[in-house]
Amino acid sequence: MNQTIRMVGFDADDTLWKSEDYYREAEAEFRRIVGEHVDLDDVGARLYAVEKRNLALFGYGVKGMTLSMVEAAIDITEGRIPASDIHRIVSMAKDLLRHPVELLPGVADAVEAVASRHDIVLITKGDLFHQEAKVRESGLSRWFQRIEIVSEKDAPTYARLLKEFGVAPSEFVMIGNSLRSDIAPLLELGAWGIHMPYHVTWAHEAEADVDCAHPRLRVVHAALELPDLVHAISQLAAST
Amino acid sequence: MNQTIRMVGFDADDTLWKSEDYYREAEAEFRRIVGEHVDLDDVGARLYAVEKRNLALFGYGVKGMTLSMVEAAIDITEGRIPASDIHRIVSMAKDLLRHPVELLPGVADAVEAVASRHDIVLITKGDLFHQEAKVRESGLSRWFQRIEIVSEKDAPTYARLLKEFGVAPSEFVMIGNSLRSDIAPLLELGAWGIHMPYHVTWAHEAEADVDCAHPRLRVVHAALELPDLVHAISQLAAST
Numbered sequence: 001m002n003q004t005i006r007m008v009g010f011d012a013d014d015t016l017w018k019s020e021d022y023y024r025e026a027e028a029e030f031r032r033i034v035g036e037h038v039d040l041d042d043v044g045a046r047l048y049a050v051e052k053r054n055l056a057l058f059g060y061g062v063k064g065m066t067l068s069m070v071e072a073a074i075d076i077t078e079g080r081i082p083a084s085d086i087h088r089i090v091s092m093a094k095d096l097l098r099h100p101v102e103l104l105p106g107v108a109d110a111v112e113a114v115a116s117r118h119d120i121v122l123i124t125k126g127d128l129f130h131q132e133a134k135v136r137e138s139g140l141s142r143w144f145q146r147i148e149i150v151s152e153k154d155a156p157t158y159a160r161l162l163k164e165f166g167v168a169p170s171e172f173v174m175i176g177n178s179l180r181s182d183i184a185p186l187l188e189l190g191a192w193g194i195h196m197p198y199h200v201t202w203a204h205e206a207e208a209d210v211d212c213a214h215p216r217l218r219v220v221h222a223a224l225e226l227p228d229l230v231h232a233i234s235q236l237a238a239s240t
Numbered sequence: 241m242n243q244t245i246r247m248v249g250f251d252a253d254d255t256l257w258k259s260e261d262y263y264r265e266a267e268a269e270f271r272r273i274v275g276e277h278v279d280l281d282d283v284g285a286r287l288y289a290v291e292k293r294n295l296a297l298f299g300y301g302v303k304g305m306t307l308s309m310v311e312a313a314i315d316i317t318e319g320r321i322p323a324s325d326i327h328r329i330v331s332m333a334k335d336l337l338r339h340p341v342e343l344l345p346g347v348a349d350a351v352e353a354v355a356s357r358h359d360i361v362l363i364t365k366g367d368l369f370h371q372e373a374k375v376r377e378s379g380l381s382r383w384f385q386r387i388e389i390v391s392e393k394d395a396p397t398y399a400r401l402l403k404e405f406g407v408a409p410s411e412f413v414m415i416g417n418s419l420r421s422d423i424a425p426l427l428e429l430g431a432w433g434i435h436m437p438y439h440v441t442w443a444h445e446a447e448a449d450v451d452c453a454h455p456r457l458r459v460v461h462a463a464l465e466l467p468d469l470v471h472a473i474s475q476l477a478a479s480t
Contacts, residue, residue, distance in 0.1 A: 057337050059369025063303040070310060071330050074323045083319045086326055090311050097297050128368040129299025129391045151369045 005192070005234035007167045008114055010144075011176030012124035012131065014198040016111070017138060018102045023065070024200060026092050030069050033085050037077040047072045059151050061127030066093035097130055101137040104198075106223035108140065113227035115143040118234070122147045123161065123174070125181065153181035155188050162189070173233055175226060177201065180208035183217065192216045192233055194226065245432070245474035247407045248354055250384075251416030252364035252371065254438040256351070257378060258342045263305070264440060266332055270309050273325050277317040287312045299391050301367030306333035337370055341377040346463035348380065353467035355383040358474070362387045363401065363414070365421065393421035395428050402429070413473055415466060417441065420448035423457065432456045432473055434466065 013019035031043045040046075050072040051065060058064030069089050073081050114120055122144045124131050131149045135141050146165070150157050162172055169190035176182025176196065183193035193216060210217065218229055253259035271283045280286075290312040291305060298304030309329050313321050354360055362384045364371050371389045375381050386405065390397050402412055409430035416422025416436065423433035433456060450457065458469055 054334075057334055058303060059367075063298060063307060064369075067303060067306060067330055067333065070326065074327045074330075077323070079323045079327070081323050083314045083317070083321050083323070083326065086310065086323065087314045087319070090307055090314075093307065094294075094297060127299075128389065129304075132391050149368065151372050 004171065004238040005118060005173055005230065006171040007145075007165060007173075008118045008120045008230055009123045009172065009174040009176075010111065010120060011174070011178065011182045012122055012134065013126065014177045014201070015104070015175060015182070015196060016107050016122075016140065017104060017134065020198065020200045020202055022096055022099055023202065026065075026069075026096055029092055030073070030089065033088055034073050034076055034081070036085070037080050040076065043076060046076055050075065059127075060125055062093055062096050062130055063127055066090065069093075097133075101134050103138065103140075104223060110223035110226040111140055111143050114230050117227075117231065119145045121145055121161075121165065123150065123153070123158075124148070125150050125153050153178075153185065155185040158185050158189055158191070162191070170237065173230060175230075178208075179210045184208045184210050187214055187216055190216075192237070193218070194229060194233075195219045196223070196226075197221065244411065244478040245358060245413055245470065246411040247385075247405060247413075248358045248360045248470055249363045249412065249414040250351065250360060251414070251418065251422045252362055252374065253366065254417045254441070255344070255415060255422070255436060256347050256362075256380065257344060257374065260438065260440045262336055262339055266305075266309075266336055269332055270313070270329065273328055274313050274316055274321070276325070277320050280316065283316060286316055290315065299367075300365055302333055302336050302370055303367055306330065309333075337373075341374050343378065343380075344463060350463035350466040351380055351383050354470050357467075357471065359385045361385055361401075361405065363390065363393065363398075364388070365390050365393050393418075393425065395425040398425050398429055398431070402431070410477065413470060415470075418448075419450045424448045424450050427454055427456055430456075432477070433458075434469060434473075435459045436463070436466075437461065 010016060027044060027047065030047060034043050047069065051068045054064065054068045058067060066089065070086055073086060073089060120143060122135065128149050135147055141147065148161055162169060173192040173194060174182055174186045175194040177198040178201065179195060183195050186193045187210065195217065218233070220226060220229060250256060267284060267287065270287060274283050287309065291308045294304060294308045298307060306329065310326055313326060313329060351360070360383060362375065368389050375387055381387065388401055402409060413432040413434060414422050414426045415434040417438040418441065419435060423435050426433045427450065435457065460466060460469060
């Protein structure tokens with residue numbers, strides 16, 4: 001078969017730019033605020049439990065996380081937290097939504113190089129409004145044929161998108177830091193996955209069962225490696 | 241020219257199903273909660289001012305509104321509101337996100353009838369996660385070729401969508417309750433607009449300057465009127 005790679009997808013948060021670090025800082029600040037009212041060592045775990053419980057209702061993103069933080073702060077302190085400290089939590093969310101977009105090393109060059117050979121698309125989940133703002137600020141949007149912001153990155157969502165793009169799974173490579181959201185569903189559909197781990201990963205995103213030796217999976221540790229690897233995958237796909 | 245209507249777009253909230261009523265109820269509840277701590281008659285206006293100020297950061301939807309309510313409740317009571325009442329505000333948001341989808345009268349039949357003659361798409365703004373849940377629950381999703389959830393319904397957004405759909409503005413009719421979001425930008429682009437007013441409209445959505453006698457604008461007051469009107473527009477467009 002003369003089949004080759006026709007399109008390359010990029011995840012955004014913690015693949016193109018920093019994100020989880022900001023969430024970690026917010027969580028540390030949350031623990032400090034709540035820690036002024038209770039002496040507990042499981043504040044982080046209790047916040048995660050509330051977030052996880054609310055995920056089906058709020059979805060991903062800063063606003064849902066903040067509402068979970070407000071709820072958790074009240075629960076954990078049994079209502080003793082003053083309004084002024086809840087205000088600090090809401091202000092923290094606003095800072096998080098305003099933080100500048102910081103591209104990860106080598107990303108700008110890598111995206112341009114991959115785009116010079118292939119159609120590229122950006123596929124990210126989370127809050128529509130915040131993600132669009134980040135894409136705009138990143139300066140990268142001109143390289144992407146399409147920018148898709150979805151509510152969940154699972155196999156049915158990717159199948160729908162590939163159908164809309166008119167690309168078969170075997171012709172598609174997805175690049176991202178999350179095994180759960182960027183890699184596992186693509187391998188399941190018959191597409192290729194390039195895992196680019198980030199130094200911190202939200203517990204939720206790390207929950208995935210992927211075979212490290214899967215023939216359509218590759219791992220890189222720097223954006224610099226991407227253009228050659230995509231080219232190699234394209235040649236390999238064409239030869240099989 | 242043998243030009244005709246090739247695609248019809250529907251707005252969702254307060255066009256296909258009830259929405260603003262739920263927001264109004266939440267706002268009334270907010271005024272009751274805050275009213276237990278202060279004796280002011282401009283609580284609603286102060287909430288709207290906070291919402292409007294946060295719109296550029298939060299975008300539309302229940303989660304952003306709720307964060308604005310938490311912020312406004314703390315501001316208005318000068319920090320005197322107890323955590324338990326803030327918890328009531330967050331719970332109210334969760335109820336709002338869980339409320340069942342209630343189709344407006346005649347909508348199910350009208351959507352099916354329009355879909356029998358034209359490709360139809362759903363174009364809505366607001367929170368991605370919540371809107372997707374509502375579309376799923378509405379039972380209408382099978383009729384729509386595409387479901388587009390966008391962060392702002394302005395002329396550039398509609399222009400991008402029409403380009404993606406491969407449809408010229410003159411071949412497109414948009415149906416919705418908001419002059420600002422569903423009608424004005426389409427008339428500007430050269431498309432058709434069918435305004436279907438709802439009995440309540442959020443102040444923000446009513447802010448639009450539309451000529452009632454615009455040749456590509458029609459107004460209906462019941463979904464029942466839609467199939468014949470779309471057909472008539474299509475014939476008119478073909479004859480000019």
